[in-house]
Amino acid sequence: MKRLLITGAAGGLGHAMRSRLGGLAERLRLSDIADLGAAEANEELMPCDLGDAASVMRLVEGCDGILHLGGVSVEDRFSKILNANIAGVYNLYEAARAHGRPRILFASSNHTIGYYRQDQYLTTTDPMRPDGLYGVSKCFGEALATMYFEKFGQETALVRIGSCFEKPRNHRMLATWMSYGDFQSLIERVFTAPRLGCPIIWGSSNNDRSWWDNSAAAYLGWRPKDNAEDYRAELDAAMPTPPADDAASLYQGGHFVREPIHQES
Structure with missing residues (x-):
């Protein structure tokens, strides 16, 4: 690609991918509302509020691909989620439609299905069961992307x-963890595969413990290599396993299922 746009490039995941994807495009266009730091030789910085349609239209112009990591990434007030994750996603897709429909990797979330139990094994056709407003916004994003396809x-x-x-930070992540290297290889596959379409892909590594069936996306040829089990002993030494009746042991969304609705201030 000539130019790959990375939204949310100042966040933890955006920062990690920014340093890994320089070989995927001649230029990386980096965007966020937070400080992006100094631009490297192959980078261009374009701060942008995703809720500003005109700014998003300019942001997408000239891009061959979009890695959409931007928006609110945790449970928050509805007004913030509405601006970034709902209006912002609509603005992004309208801008993509206006500028030649570059491929998009949309960072959705396991919180679209957070109310499923951990003893349930899911396919991509199982109904959504979001565990909060953040999860609802990702359900919206998936639905919008499907309609635009x-x-x-x-x-x-x-x-x-x-x-x-x-590396995994708690015992629940023994099932949900995706390494930076595996995410990098997935991104590279998404933007180089001959055919993409609009698949749902479970974003997890090759973990021994798994709740998700990724066979529907096998045609892409992505094969994650890392395994959260390698960190089990380290986790066991660092913290106790949560009780069996704890949300972190019961639900795929973990403690998100117990989060209250955040009130507007």
Whole structure:
């Protein structure tokens, strides 16, 4: 690609991918409302509020691909989620439609299905069961992307990220963890595969413990390599396993199912 747009590039995941994807495009266009730091030689910085339609239209112009990590990434007030995760996603897809429909990797979330129990094994056709307003916003994003594919041919990978960190941070992540390296390889596959379409992809590594069936996306040729089980002893030494009746042991969304609705201040 000539230019890959990364939204949310100042966040933890955006920062990690920014340093790994320089070989995927001649230029990386980085965007966020937070400080993006200094631009590297192959980077261009374009701060942007996703809720500002005109700014998003300018942001997408000239891009061959979009890695959409931007928006609110935790449970929050509805007004913040509405601006970034609902209006912002609509603005992004309208801008993509206006500028040649570049492929998009949409960072969805396991919180679209957070109320399923951990003893349930899910396919991508199981109904959504969001565990909060954040999860609802990702359900909206998946639905919007699907409609833009059906109506306009806009290709999108809907990646339901489990927990993407350098290493798993708690026992629940033994099932949900996706390593930075595996996410990098998934991104590369999404933007180079001959055919994408609009698949739902479970964003997790090759963990021994798994709740999700990724066979529907096997045609992409993505094969995650890392395994959260390698960190089990380290986790066991660092913290106790949560009780069997704890949300972190019962639900795929973990403690998100217990989060209250955040009131407007």
